[in-house]
Amino acid sequence: MTPPALPADADAIIARDVSYHFGSGESARQVLGNISVHIPRGQVIIMTGPSGSGKTTLLTLIGALRSLQQGSIGFFGTELRGLSLQQQVEVRRNIGFIFQAHNLFESLTARQNVHMALELHNLTVHEKQRRAEQLLSDLGLAQRLDYHPGRLSGGQRQRVAIARALANNPALILADEPTAALDKDSSRDVINLLKQLAGEHQSTVLIVTHDNRIMDAADRIINLTDGAISSDMEVKRTLYICQFIKNCPIFQGMSLGDLTDVAQHMELQYFPSGTGIIRQGDLGDRFHLIYRGTVSVSVNRNGVSSNVAELKSGDFFGEVALLREEPRNATVTAITEVETYSLSKDQFLAALRNHKSFEEQVAGTLFIR
Amino acid sequence: MHLVVTAWRMLVHNRPRLLLSCLSIAFAVVIMFMQMGFFNGLNDSQANLARILDADLVMSHRDKDNLKSTEEFSRKRWRQALAVPGVESGSYLYASASYWWNPQDGSRNRLLVLGIDPDNPGLRLPGAAVSLQPLKQPGTIFYDRRSRKELGNVDVGTEATLGQARVRVAGLFDLGANFSYEGHVIAGTETFFRIFSQRDPQRLADRISLGLLRLQPGADAGKVSRQLLDALPGDFTVMTRAQLEAREKAYTTRATPVGIIFGLGLVVALVIGIIICHQLLFNEIQDHLRQFATLKAIGYQARHLYLIVTSEALLLSVLGFLPGLAATFALYRAIEQLSEIVMHLSPGRILFILFLTLLMGAASAALALKQVIRLDPADLF
Numbered sequence: 001m002t003p004p005a006l007p008a009d010a011d012a013i014i015a016r017d018v019s020y021h022f023g024s025g026e027s028a029r030q031v032l033g034n035i036s037v038h039i040p041r042g043q044v045i046i047m048t049g050p051s052g053s054g055k056t057t058l059l060t061l062i063g064a065l066r067s068l069q070q071g072s073i074g075f076f077g078t079e080l081r082g083l084s085l086q087q088q089v090e091v092r093r094n095i096g097f098i099f100q101a102h103n104l105f106e107s108l109t110a111r112q113n114v115h116m117a118l119e120l121h122n123l124t125v126h127e128k129q130r131r132a133e134q135l136l137s138d139l140g141l142a143q144r145l146d147y148h149p150g151r152l153s154g155g156q157r158q159r160v161a162i163a164r165a166l167a168n169n170p171a172l173i174l175a176d177e178p179t180a181a182l183d184k185d186s187s188r189d190v191i192n193l194l195k196q197l198a199g200e201h202q203s204t205v206l207i208v209t210h211d212n213r214i215m216d217a218a219d220r221i222i223n224l225t226d227g228a229i230s231s232d233m234e235v236k237r238t239l240y241i242c243q244f245i246k247n248c249p250i251f252q253g254m255s256l257g258d259l260t261d262v263a264q265h266m267e268l269q270y271f272p273s274g275t276g277i278i279r280q281g282d283l284g285d286r287f288h289l290i291y292r293g294t295v296s297v298s299v300n301r302n303g304v305s306s307n308v309a310e311l312k313s314g315d316f317f318g319e320v321a322l323l324r325e326e327p328r329n330a331t332v333t334a335i336t337e338v339e340t341y342s343l344s345k346d347q348f349l350a351a352l353r354n355h356k357s358f359e360e361q362v363a364g365t366l367f368i369r
Numbered sequence: 370m371h372l373v374v375t376a377w378r379m380l381v382h383n384r385p386r387l388l389l390s391c392l393s394i395a396f397a398v399v400i401m402f403m404q405m406g407f408f409n410g411l412n413d414s415q416a417n418l419a420r421i422l423d424a425d426l427v428m429s430h431r432d433k434d435n436l437k438s439t440e441e442f443s444r445k446r447w448r449q450a451l452a453v454p455g456v457e458s459g460s461y462l463y464a465s466a467s468y469w470w471n472p473q474d475g476s477r478n479r480l481l482v483l484g485i486d487p488d489n490p491g492l493r494l495p496g497a498a499v500s501l502q503p504l505k506q507p508g509t510i511f512y513d514r515r516s517r518k519e520l521g522n523v524d525v526g527t528e529a530t531l532g533q534a535r536v537r538v539a540g541l542f543d544l545g546a547n548f549s550y551e552g553h554v555i556a557g558t559e560t561f562f563r564i565f566s567q568r569d570p571q572r573l574a575d576r577i578s579l580g581l582l583r584l585q586p587g588a589d590a591g592k593v594s595r596q597l598l599d600a601l602p603g604d605f606t607v608m609t610r611a612q613l614e615a616r617e618k619a620y621t622t623r624a625t626p627v628g629i630i631f632g633l634g635l636v637v638a639l640v641i642g643i644i645i646c647h648q649l650l651f652n653e654i655q656d657h658l659r660q661f662a663t664l665k666a667i668g669y670q671a672r673h674l675y676l677i678v679t680s681e682a683l684l685l686s687v688l689g690f691l692p693g694l695a696a697t698f699a700l701y702r703a704i705e706q707l708s709e710i711v712m713h714l715s716p717g718r719i720l721f722i723l724f725l726t727l728l729m730g731a732a733s734a735a736l737a738l739k740q741v742i743r744l745d746p747a748d749l750f
Contacts, residue, residue: 056750060750065666065750090668092667092668093667093668095667097663097667097746099659099750103749104660105378105379105657106382107381108379112378115371117667119371120667120669148382168667176750
């Protein structure tokens with residue numbers, strides 16, 4: 001039922017070195033510069049950034065609503081660069097668009113509005129009826145099938161618009177400020193339903209928004225500033241890391257933004273059971289946060305090794321050597337299979353340097369230890 | 370098909386607006402009907418005389434270019450024509466303008482007097498098969514009851530002065546006034562001579578306005594015409610009744626600027642209609658810019674949207690045409706009452722205006738084409 005079948009193995013979006021200008025010659029203004037981003041299938045991505053950051057332009061480029069000027073975008077394996085207008089139209093039939101305004105026809109009922117999106121596809125009247133009813137019911141509008149938009153609430157209208165966007169089982173859903181006109185509860189409803197349905201249909205979702213209330217719905221948040229990606233983070237991981245490192249005395253008092261920066265630079269490392277993660281006497285090079293598993297900390301004093309602690313997920317280690325520029329003062333060994341988020345020494349120190357009360361923090365930390 | 374249905378739903382959603390739109394279109398439709406009505410009314414009025422002639426071929430003076438002019442030719446020529454092979458029988462018709470004194474207020478108007486032989490009238494009067502036998506009685510006339518009101522209140526039995534004679538109305542018929550004469554009367558030859566008794570009687574009796582010939586069954590009108598022209602001196606011309614009627618209708622258009630005036634009026638009405646309709650469409654598109662752009666975003670093409678807009682235009686045209694037609698019926702009646710100009714609505718003429726109305730819708734949609742093509746879904750963001 002999805003129009004021309006998309007290759008099953010291709011990633012949703014692979015953008016490489018995408019730049020875009022408005023105007024030409026002297027008055028040309030660059031809105032995007034060398035954007036590269038890779039979006040696997042099934043992710044729910046929120047793209048955010050100040051107005052004028054180019055996020056909407058990027059959205060319209062990915063949505064085949066504008067022609068690429070520089071760089072390339074692979075759309076489920078199809079290169080968008082150099083497509084004719086006709087080919088762009090065909091690409092767009094794989095996309096569900098949701099806009100800030102619902103853009104529904106006031107003269108058509110909820111059901112008829114959803115139909116408009118189904119008409120382009122070869123379905124029998126019966127199939128169209130069933131699909132429209134099914135979608136609207138899934139979105140909680142079973143009792144409102146034959147209502148005109150004028151008789152629906154803002155949240156209900158936006159849900160009809162979502163039903164319309166989902167009607168043709170799109171591989172990609174592009175949403176522009178879908179909750180801007182909605183109150184808090186409607187926003188949550190709308191975004192959760194969108195997420196849920198996108199999950200059921202294995203659609204990839206890209207939402208451009210300023211709305212902080214819905215940030216946690218995303219798998220990944222991409223931040224654009226002045227036409228460049230200023231951050232790109234996976235939400236669960238970042239939340240997890242922030243939640244624990246904010247308890248770490250070194251990072252205490254850091255703003256959430258700085259914590260997020262730190263979290264972004266942490267890498268996932270895997271250690272089989274029994275591996276030594278840190279050996280006493282080595283030069284310290286990484287700071288670790290345990291994501292999964294258990295480690296033992298042992299200290300060797302005068303040839304006698306004694307276990308001093310066991311650390312579990314959410315605990316961290318390895319910061320002292322980095323701060324003091326000293327060798328490791330203990331050995332850390334994986335007891336089970338262990339995964340840690342670790343930060344290199346350079347990143348660690350850089351993060352701390354950016355932190356205002358660095359000196360105090362160092363002193364404080366050393367005092368506590 | 371669903372796009373046409375969508376167009377319909379868009380139209381009927383806003384009822385007050387639809388009503389207003391229909392009335393605007395109806396306004397343009399009525400103007401078009403009026404222009405066409407006046408134009409046809411003039412032509413039809415001018416051609417009314419040709420329609421009542423009972424003849425296959427009509428002889429007239431060579432220079433006579435319409436039936437309301439007064440050129441005459443010799444009755445001898447007509448009698449000679451009766452001998453030409455193919456001609457079965459014939460009648461002749463005198464016609465001359467005279468003055469009629471209004472029996473009520475004594476005012477004077479010009480009308481056309483037709484002189485006939487009551488036994489062989491050569492006229493087919495519209496309506497019932499009226500017998501013209503009463504005209505055998507000298508001093509009686511048949512009066513065209515659709516003559517202008519200025520001629521007075523005339524009925525059977527009314528007496529009035531016509532030319533040199535005192536006449537009594539013995540019957541009525543329907544013909545209609547036109548721009549040359551305020552009315553018509555029919556008189557028997559005897560009465561006709563009395564009305565024009567100031568003229569030379571011999572000459573009066575000889576000079577006829579039309580020679581009416583009926584052909585034998587199966588005779589070819591064209592061939593007989595040629596034979597007539599070949600056999601007889603060339604001071605007359607001959608044409609079939611259909612040719613005559615066509616010439617009469619065209620005469621007003623040819624001889625006066627009314628064709629240009631009302632033709633131009635029709636074009637102006639059409640243009641007004643296009644402007645009105647385009648304005649309606651423009652607003653309709655303007656109000657649905659975001660919806661149309663959304664459709665474009667999800668894979669509709671300009672031609673799909675164009676189909677919606679064109680459907681709206683044509684549906685609106687038809688919806689406006691109907692009240693326009695209804696209003697036209699009423700207005701035509703009123704105009705006929707007031708001016709005695711024939712305002713006749715034939716199915717062909719209704720279809721012609723319907724065609725112009727649809728053309729108007731299509732043209733206004735074509736003007737909106739650019740607006741639809743220019744719609745850029747990227748602007749939605």
